[in-house]
Amino acid sequence: MTHTVVVAGVGPGLGASLARRFAAEGCDVGLLARTASFVEGLASDIGADVAGDAVAAPADITDREAVADAFATVREAFGPVDVLVNHASGATWDGADVDPADFRRSLEIGPVGSLHCTQEALADMRPESGNDADDDTDTPSETRGTVIFTGATSAVRGRDGALGFSAAKFAVRGMAESLARELGPEGVHVAHVVIDGGIATPAALEAGADPDELLDPDAIADSYWHLVEQDRSSWTLELDLRPHVEDF
Amino acid sequence: MTHTVVVAGVGPGLGASLARRFAAEGCDVGLLARTASFVEGLASDIGADVAGDAVAAPADITDREAVADAFATVREAFGPVDVLVNHASGATWDGADVDPADFRRSLEIGPVGSLHCTQEALADMRPESGNDADDDTDTPSETRGTVIFTGATSAVRGRDGALGFSAAKFAVRGMAESLARELGPEGVHVAHVVIDGGIATPAALEAGADPDELLDPDAIADSYWHLVEQDRSSWTLELDLRPHVEDF
Amino acid sequence: MTHTVVVAGVGPGLGASLARRFAAEGCDVGLLARTASFVEGLASDIGADVAGDAVAAPADITDREAVADAFATVREAFGPVDVLVNHASGATWDGADVDPADFRRSLEIGPVGSLHCTQEALADMRPESGNDADDDTDTPSETRGTVIFTGATSAVRGRDGALGFSAAKFAVRGMAESLARELGPEGVHVAHVVIDGGIATPAALEAGADPDELLDPDAIADSYWHLVEQDRSSWTLELDLRPHVEDF
């Protein structure tokens, strides 16, 4: 089965690997990020290579209207969205002395941005919702969508010196748990992936990091794809991923 | 030993019990909440009864400057603050369809408001910090302050149909963990209390709830006071509290 | 890549599905359980159908020598074992009044039995270990084995009225975490699967359970197989699995 996927917060590291992997599986992928030139470049890259297709959908995810426009672009290209990856995150590495504006920005990009994208995706996954709640009582006969949140160790263990990041990542995990309980019976699979370790992004590798100590983004993408493929009788809410040598 | 305490987000239920309990132990208490008339009434009530004293410090905790003014009021009355209870929380009970404005408001009252109060309290607990970081290397010889966050079950288990509340409560727990790791070695005790169950507030009792199935706010206050009294050799980061009949 | 697998504690439900799935992927599977007639029947069933092969290895897993003999049988048939599923569990559903003999039996089948099987499997996965510890410093160039523990909700949340089961399931989870940290750097992947809900075993279906509310054992097997296939750069220690309608 093919899917229409939105990767929100796509960048040159894991986000790009996720987009490529979904496209390689034959999915059509909407690339949502703030920088239009980046997502346009990635979309044409992907389009040339694989079974699926990709479209650039530039947007600032902290802006509800911009997110609506971006989803409209994806829907116009490929139809209703049934897979969303909430992948954006942003944080300064500050502790108790963090500038409140920076702290707020972490919350805007993480929990608020994820809310915006999730609401747009759910409009496709649950088209009847909101129109007439009373009609919404039937259990669907199959999975109607998948929403995956990218988490981090700091989502399960508050990090010394990263107050805004810890707050945002915990908040997103709480959202995933709340949504999983609300949406599961309606046929929408919600999952949270705890990435524990550094990712072998182009930047990390250029900086000289040892690839054996990093998570390979293509390997991470295997587990995201597995989550999308899970039968609704046996859904995962949370899994962790880390390099075999990680000290944890 | 006596303390100067700020209870931020004090209301007629647990917040008032905490303030009374601290005052009964001889502490001076700053009552920080948005409604001036409420905190003024509570302050004169408390002042008449007990060993400690109380002062009203009305402020909207989402406003950094208003919080600074409120702390100035407390300092002027009682001197530097060494105990802070981050007790404010606010949320609509909405799920995936929550209005983004309400969702943001949950984050403003919980994590952002807590940040504002914590930064003001830390200015008293760590007076040297920020002036010259290099001087800040000595381990203090004793506890310099206590910061307690009031949490809920929804801080450890995302709640179906309470998306903003789950996000805010998770975020606050992440803040407590991050701050505990950062500030412990500097002599500041950070703790998070998971309140699991309904509290026997005046409103709950009037509505006819069975008091045997509720947490008695005075009993909760015992555990907050225990946290303040703990020796720094054996600090608690997190404890849960629930009625003996609670199904959990 | 093919594997030699031992499923320890294989029964007619999930254990049999796991064995069939591994065989369908081309693996050779040792079927370890107490009842010789059951594993012999299952082995001939599997042998007739699929790419891989199966051998019966009857043993009482609480008996260290019997486990050694069973692994010898598997090795003789298929060579060194590189995948182990610790699937056995046994418990009476008793609370505080549990007979201590029944409580001990839960610990024997769960943690002790898992230890016996894990030690045998590790003798194949880490052949040099024990001979000369000093030689064992090289990081292997690839995964040398996978050990999966089947867990339950009662492994993460102690269950009212199931004292021995809770003790055994928590113990096994502690073992998985301890072993993951010890063995990961040596190239052995250790994982723990939290199965949250009833499984659609033949017995459950005959008893009239609604299959839509149960975990399909073949769907569970998909996730076990995913764990075996994970690249060592991105290993999962723990994932949960539950039906989409599960109330949790």
Added chain:
Amino acid sequence: MTHTVVVAGVGPGLGASLARRFAAEGCDVGLLARTASFVEGLASDIGADVAGDAVAAPADITDREAVADAFATVREAFGPVDVLVNHASGATWDGADVDPADFRRSLEIGPVGSLHCTQEALADMRPESGNDADDDTDTPSETRGTVIFTGATSAVRGRDGALGFSAAKFAVRGMAESLARELGPEGVHVAHVVIDGGIATPAALEAGADPDELLDPDAIADSYWHLVEQDRSSWTLELDLRPHVEDF
């Protein structure tokens, strides 16, 4: 209110501090440990000093009959037991290569020994239980007893190279959770204390450890006493304790 307490697995470190603290609060304390000479010496020490009294109750806690005899000794001296501290633990520090006999011994001392003591204590706390279950439906009007389990970091995070210890400590935590859910409504408070760090035992101090980096056993005892004193409207199931400088 005074109590009759059993400290099971009392030794010269935290166990002795707990016994002394309970006695100082006016409680009568039964000292249960394997070495008769040690508990006899401690009992006469305590008896000379404080409000409460102490009696030696030597027993091997892995032996159900010996535990029954030890509780009989305590009952004869002081009457029914209403506070139990399950404090015994024993483990070799071995990883995957642990001798199965040593692994079993960890389970015998931790979970099995705790079960033995808990069952004896519950016979006093719930005297009607077992005679006629149908009579046992009344909710008691007050707390009927407290059972505290001493845990460790390895109860919540499996430890590399400590397989038996991790299994035993996880098991005990699972027991505490299971028992809390079963016994809370009957008026028995069950709690689990996660001690995270080294304790300033006589042996640790003699070995030259820095007391500022260790948990003071008297400070730990403060929190155990707080658990005993908690009102049943606001019971704690779990709290952690660690030195302010602990890296965690």
